[in-house]
Amino acid sequence: MAIRRGRGVAAINYPTGMNLGGDPTQALVHSTPTGNFMVTLSSVDLGQGMKQIMAQICAETIGVPTDRVVVDTADTDTGPHCMGTFASRGTHRAGNAVIQAAREARQVMLEVAAEELEVNASDLETDGQGNILVKGAPQKSISIFDVALSAHFKRGRSISGRGMFLIPRSYPEKETGAMKPSTCYAHACTVAEVEVDDETGEVTVLTVKNVFEIGRALNPKMVEQQLVGGSWMGISHALYETTEPYYPNRDHGGTDFNQYLMPGPGDLAETEIIVLERPSADGPYGAKGPGEMCANPQIPAVANAVFDAVGVRIDTLPITPERILRALKAQAAN
Amino acid sequence: MELRKNYFADVRKDDLHEIGQPRPRSDSPGHVTGKTAFFADRNFPGMLHLKMVRSPHHHARIRSIDASEAERHPGVVRVLTAKDVPHNVYTILILIQIGPEDETVLADGKVRWKGEAVVAVLAETERAAQEAVAKVKVDYEVLPAVFDMEEALKPGAPLVNEYHGQNYYLYDSGECRKVRFGDVEAGFAGADHVLEQSYQSSPIEHAPTETTGCLVVPEGNDRFTCYTNTQAMFFTLDNTSIILQMPGSKLHFVGGTVGGGFGGKVDVIVEPIAILGAKLTGRPVCFIYSREEEMQISSPRAAEKIVIKDGVMKDGRIVARKVTGYTDAGAYSRHSPYGAQKGAGHYPGPYTIPNVWIDTYCVYTNRTPSSAMRGFGVTIGDFALEVQMDKLARLIGMDPLEFRFINAYRDGDMKAHRQPTEGAALIECMQEASRAANWPVAEKFMAMTSYVKGA
Numbered sequence A: 001m002a003i004r005r006g007r008g009v010a011a012i013n014y015p016t017g018m019n020l021g022g023d024p025t026q027a028l029v030h031s032t033p034t035g036n037f038m039v040t041l042s043s044v045d046l047g048q049g050m051k052q053i054m055a056q057i058c059a060e061t062i063g064v065p066t067d068r069v070v071v072d073t074a075d076t077d078t079g080p081h082c083m084g085t086f087a088s089r090g091t092h093r094a095g096n097a098v099i100q101a102a103r104e105a106r107q108v109m110l111e112v113a114a115e116e117l118e119v120n121a122s123d124l125e126t127d128g129q130g131n132i133l134v135k136g137a138p139q140k141s142i143s144i145f146d147v148a149l150s151a152h153f154k155r156g157r158s159i160s161g162r163g164m165f166l167i168p169r170s171y172p173e174k175e176t177g178a179m180k181p182s183t184c185y186a187h188a189c190t191v192a193e194v195e196v197d198d199e200t201g202e203v204t205v206l207t208v209k210n211v212f213e214i215g216r217a218l219n220p221k222m223v224e225q226q227l228v229g230g231s232w233m234g235i236s237h238a239l240y241e242t243t244e245p246y247y248p249n250r251d252h253g254g255t256d257f258n259q260y261l262m263p264g265p266g267d268l269a270e271t272e273i274i275v276l277e278r279p280s281a282d283g284p285y286g287a288k289g290p291g292e293m294c295a296n297p298q299i300p301a302v303a304n305a306v307f308d309a310v311g312v313r314i315d316t317l318p319i320t321p322e323r324i325l326r327a328l329k330a331q332a333a334n
Numbered sequence B: 001m002e003l004r005k006n007y008f009a010d011v012r013k014d015d016l017h018e019i020g021q022p023r024p025r026s027d028s029p030g031h032v033t034g035k036t037a038f039f040a041d042r043n044f045p046g047m048l049h050l051k052m053v054r055s056p057h058h059h060a061r062i063r064s065i066d067a068s069e070a071e072r073h074p075g076v077v078r079v080l081t082a083k084d085v086p087h088n089v090y091t092i093l094i095l096i097q098i099g100p101e102d103e104t105v106l107a108d109g110k111v112r113w114k115g116e117a118v119v120a121v122l123a124e125t126e127r128a129a130q131e132a133v134a135k136v137k138v139d140y141e142v143l144p145a146v147f148d149m150e151e152a153l154k155p156g157a158p159l160v161n162e163y164h165g166q167n168y169y170l171y172d173s174g175e176c177r178k179v180r181f182g183d184v185e186a187g188f189a190g191a192d193h194v195l196e197q198s199y200q201s202s203p204i205e206h207a208p209t210e211t212t213g214c215l216v217v218p219e220g221n222d223r224f225t226c227y228t229n230t231q232a233m234f235f236t237l238d239n240t241s242i243i244l245q246m247p248g249s250k251l252h253f254v255g256g257t258v259g260g261g262f263g264g265k266v267d268v269i270v271e272p273i274a275i276l277g278a279k280l281t282g283r284p285v286c287f288i289y290s291r292e293e294e295m296q297i298s299s300p301r302a303a304e305k306i307v308i309k310d311g312v313m314k315d316g317r318i319v320a321r322k323v324t325g326y327t328d329a330g331a332y333s334r335h336s337p338y339g340a341q342k343g344a345g346h347y348p349g350p351y352t353i354p355n356v357w358i359d360t361y362c363v364y365t366n367r368t369p370s371s372a373m374r375g376f377g378v379t380i381g382d383f384a385l386e387v388q389m390d391k392l393a394r395l396i397g398m399d400p401l402e403f404r405f406i407n408a409y410r411d412g413d414m415k416a417h418r419q420p421t422e423g424a425a426l427i428e429c430m431q432e433a434s435r436a437a438n439w440p441v442a443e444k445f446m447a448m449t450s451y452v453k454g455a
Helices: A050-062 A090-117 A144-155 A220-239 A298-310 A321-333 B028-033 B068-072 B092-096 B126-133 B149-153 B184-189 B233-244 B270-281 B291-296 B336-346 B379-395 B400-407 B426-436
Strands: A003-015 A025-031 A037-040 A069-072 A124-126 A131-134 A137-143 A160-165 A185-197 A203-213 A270-276 B048-054 B060-066 B076-080 B117-123 B137-142 B177-181 B193-200 B213-218 B224-228 B251-254 B285-288 B304-312 B318-330 B356-364
Touching: A003 A298, A003 B336, A003 B379, A003 B400, A003 B426, A025 A050, A025 A090, A037 A050, A037 A090, A050 A069, A050 A090, A090 A124, A090 A131, A090 A137, A090 A144, A090 A160, A131 A144, A137 A144, A185 A220, A185 A298, A185 B426, A203 A220, A203 A298, A203 B426, A220 A270, A220 A298, A270 B426, A298 A321, A298 B379, B048 B126, B048 B270, B060 B117, B068 B076, B068 B126, B076 B126, B076 B270, B092 B233, B117 B126, B117 B270, B149 B356, B177 B336, B184 B304, B184 B318, B193 B379, B213 B270, B224 B233, B224 B270, B233 B251, B233 B270, B270 B285, B304 B379, B318 B336, B318 B379, B336 B356, B379 B400, B400 B426
Parallel strands: A037 A069, A203 A270, B048 B285, B224 B251, B318 B356
Antiparallel strands: A003 A185, A025 A037, A025 A160, A124 A131, A131 A137, A185 A203, B048 B117, B060 B137, B076 B117, B177 B356, B193 B304, B213 B224, B213 B285, B304 B318
């Protein structure tokens, strides 16, 4: 009886957005009298930080610092339609809608600035710090604060924009299944290293090295939190979780966190995250949706590592000590 | 976390100001100091608590319901049954024309899974509601149930859901969603090895910190404000409008920060009945799942069975792949027909295989309906695919990582569902994993790219 070590690899891809498309999201953007910007949506922030990302996307597009953007969302009386936050679609779909709305607002903003500066709007650029400059003559400039005041009180203009993003729905061909499930895919490759106690069947995940390709890391810190969390969930799916431990038998389902097993802090592997960026053609600043796929590759990587360690295949999830011991016993009997 | 900017540097401009910056989340100070408001942080005078009488049987006919004792229980204000729900038989994806309507808000004549909602009790306190639930007498005639997908698909199996008429979802393509590409049998015939393996998963709970729920306030203007942690505001509003036969203009949904979704808050379960309760009593109503309800009543990730048959050559090329996937929907559709169909679009995985045959089935059984969960339709499929890849590599004596390079999809490769590959990056992920994990592969694989550089 011994502790045996093994490692396994898995490589995957994952579609962004609702399967087959047809999932719209809209956004509205407008400026306050003093040049702050409101993004209005009905999308839901699930705790992954969607509001923050929408603020950064709006700020980038209009050309102001992120702290000048406020996001108002998840209210059906004020926010335009969003299909919902699921299917790795929030950043991609709502992000694109925000870009379109912000571009329209930016155009009005530049037109007002052009009137104030007596130049053509096409000759203007933003400095990202809250000012609008004449290209090639940056000493000629106006603050966005003053532009907004002018728009509201002098020029009677609404610095605002409407955005809409919809990928037309694809209908699968009945006989061949020809279809367009998605317009862009994120990718991952994970290597997991485990120790398996061949006496107790217990698995300890030592390290998980994840490489994710996600189009563009719009906010690297927030990407990291989502990818690390996903990686933990993958390990949890591989080794611990189910509401029906003896599926398809309906008995013995857990009803609280004492009975429903999940890894605790002490069970978490050393987790490494590496991110590659191949911008997607239709993503907001190239972003793809990594929200779901980041929890997938760990499951087969751990399963393959268990085989590498003790030479038995557990093809039924979760890979519990009981299943490993039964497989080892069957292996010894042969 | 490390950003490896050396990959794809020639197809990316790093010229942005706000994007790519690790700005602190504006909501995190609220989260870590306990100041963030969640839907249930509200309290309204006179708010009623809704609790459900749930089926103790997996499959049963309801002979009669006697709620008279529950109605007399101190604190009970109203008891709701199926006849109180204007449009009791519904299905959520009807909004995107995926029917038929197959589920009841409150059971009508029959229950199809253990835990199904039968009677709703509204009371002044949670305790009174819970006590009254125990006093509702339901006379059941227990029926044979089926839990195993293979058993459910056999002729003569108990029929789970009459609205479907058979124990599988009927797609326009028939009993399953199909993908046909090349000639899979010819591929097997010409292969050096053929390997068929079966994979199985069990239902999984989302386990969010915050359980599913909502608070409803009847407003003075004849509208209803519903504070909810749904993941999809209008999807829930529009389905509620159908179920209650109430104009959408009467409904105002307010969300906010949600304490974890993972797909568990995409079903429309708590809102319609809570709004109905508020309408019929004129009082604010809250309906919040207990942890037990969250774990055994709310939809889990579907259990799946996946059979993969591959033909592989000694040089590492996969020449044929046949996948048969079964998704256990439980008693009702919810999002499972969508999930099973998503699987059909995902197989055979990120590999270029000339001959592919895919059938994905959505199967009904007498268990808690499954539905959306992070990656559903794909997550368990990837488990099966990638364990199968490991087995194939070992079968032909090849390094598992190198074996994947040989088959990895690249830009321009035709997928089984007849879309050319665009924006591939699997090869680069594997190259970086090879370095990071000190898992060396042959130089020719490290020199590969997913795309033509400079093109």
